[in-house]
Amino acid sequence: MRKGSSHPTLLEVARLAGVGVGTASRAVNGGTNVSASTMRKVKSAIQQLGYMPNHAARVLKGGRAKTVGLLVPSISDYFFASCAEAAGRIAKAHDSLLIVAVTMNLSGAEISSLDVLMRHRPDGLLIVPSDPDNKELARCVRNSAVPVVTFDRPLFGSGCSSVITDNFEAARNATLHLIEHGYKRILCFSSEPDLYTIRERLRGYCQAMEEAGLPSLIDTSLDDTTLVSRLLAGHLKGRRPPDAVFTLKNSSTSAVVQALHQLRVSIPSRLALLGFDDFELAATLHPSISVVQQPIEDLGRKAAELLFEQLESHHGIKGFRKMKREPVVLANRLVLRRSCGCKEELARKDL
Amino acid sequence: MRKGSSHPTLLEVARLAGVGVGTASRAVNGGTNVSASTMRKVKSAIQQLGYMPNHAARVLKGGRAKTVGLLVPSISDYFFASCAEAAGRIAKAHDSLLIVAVTMNLSGAEISSLDVLMRHRPDGLLIVPSDPDNKELARCVRNSAVPVVTFDRPLFGSGCSSVITDNFEAARNATLHLIEHGYKRILCFSSEPDLYTIRERLRGYCQAMEEAGLPSLIDTSLDDTTLVSRLLAGHLKGRRPPDAVFTLKNSSTSAVVQALHQLRVSIPSRLALLGFDDFELAATLHPSISVVQQPIEDLGRKAAELLFEQLESHHGIKGFRKMKREPVVLANRLVLRRSCGCKEELARKDL
DNA sequence: ACGCGAATTGGAAACGTTTCCAATCATGTT
């Protein structure tokens, strides 16, 4: 801690160790072509001075920044937070730091946040695109000069690989499960129908209903509990009320559960319920809620692993573009609890 | 995007604009002492080349890194995730990026994560210390040469300011509330009794019980549901069973709720429940759970604001140490729902 | 036309690394 608590430089280390700056540098990194005694001297000097390599200088010189950027809609959301944590673990294992920028699902904020991220010249990028068809973002990604992996949602025309779950198939199977239970009027409920994942789930639901020759009943309102409460009351008072609800996202499931509580509608006898995305208390609620469970952490983990794979193979070669381009698709799981009418709490179906 | 999609430099911009590199630099930053026409030429060149300042070079030269580091135990935890998001918003408002490192509450990982963070030479640091008495960490913070703000927990001997909630007082008031309800055998349940916040809450509970002349009943087991279930069964079968439970953290509350469900113990008639920390479905569960609600986002926001305040006032002066040193204490709130025996769902008490 | 501040401009130096090249050293071979 010399010189007014400012950071000591490699030059100072070298001087103290009585060696050249080049030698000191080699000693710091790996130690190729450094004699044991020199190594010792340098190490001791580093200890003494509390030397810490200046990241900025390293990056400037053209080395790995040991940094990967993550662009997500939100970080307080459990889903993305878990992905981020998993990705962060992988990054750490590669001695890198994950830096996070939040977009709030606003396509506008996306580009500007990406800019802030790029200022730090990360080695690679992990992105959850708000809109898979965002041409502007795709363009940014294409000439970003670093490998990019998308997860949870693809980014068409970006040419980067992605890790997603099969939302369509999972929703289809979940709906099919409700149909097997004998429900015929299955209401599909969700907010934010414009989101890619929601659209896919909606497709899956429609496909299943069509296969079974049943009419689709769709309501894409907000997740506001009192609103949902009023809507459901309306649906239930109709001449042909629904006998089951399939919610397409976490917050919708919560909202419906709360609404049904308020309305004193019993689950599943009066109305069955199955939701997309698991949540902490799904098993604790009364009755427990059946859900499609996504391999949340695997999403973040896989995406990060894929990115580092590209990073390794990149290594100076500009050819990192020609990696596996088809998206990696992870399997979802149908966790059957009570709210759909199942008796056995433990039945699970891999999808 | 000239030259093989690599990043164009300020020099190239200057050349294209037909000006000197120094002038280009001034044009990029604020534009002091740059004529309108020059400004225009440079701006146009920047557009044309898609120039983006090289952060590393800036930092190296000694400028603001426009980066603040955040060191938290976890980021998938709702509490810290929300703090992080709030802090990130403040950072963004100051045109800075928040970089996050995760410690898992391991004091060991803390120092090393801090190192990784410091490599990026952030302008300041936001820390949630695992252990307020960690001398080693305090030392690191003291000679880190940047302003540091702690939140959720203090860091004694570090000389940095902190933002916390009054865990002691909130727990005391919550316990007092249970006592007012007439409960006499109040079991205090929580895992991780070594954590500062939990200790404070424990103190608050003990203080309240002592004030009322009641005996403290404390169980600091793990949050494993089946274990909790067995423990509670034991307590309830005892000769003087508890009539209320006060849980000191989120996961403990969940575990107890689940356990009581399994045991078919009715809340609050057989056993009342009040938990520290709100959670999403607390109002939805049956019965709704009364909780102490912390101003989560305010914690992160305030901490970040305080940090930037110090950053502004710092500005080259080494005197940033002499800021307000007493911790900022935010008020908690008692949200009374049904599980404690209250009839009115809406009653709230500011603490 | 001249001079004189003020405004603007160009360019060199410096920030702390890494990397390359040439130089030195130790070692073993003929």
Added chain:
DNA sequence: AACATGATTGGAAACGTTTCCAATTCGCGT
């Protein structure tokens, strides 16, 4: 003993900024 070989070593150059200083230009009053 001379020499080749390879392992170490020191130091210069370069990375892209910012900042300072000297130089140039401009506006304008005399």
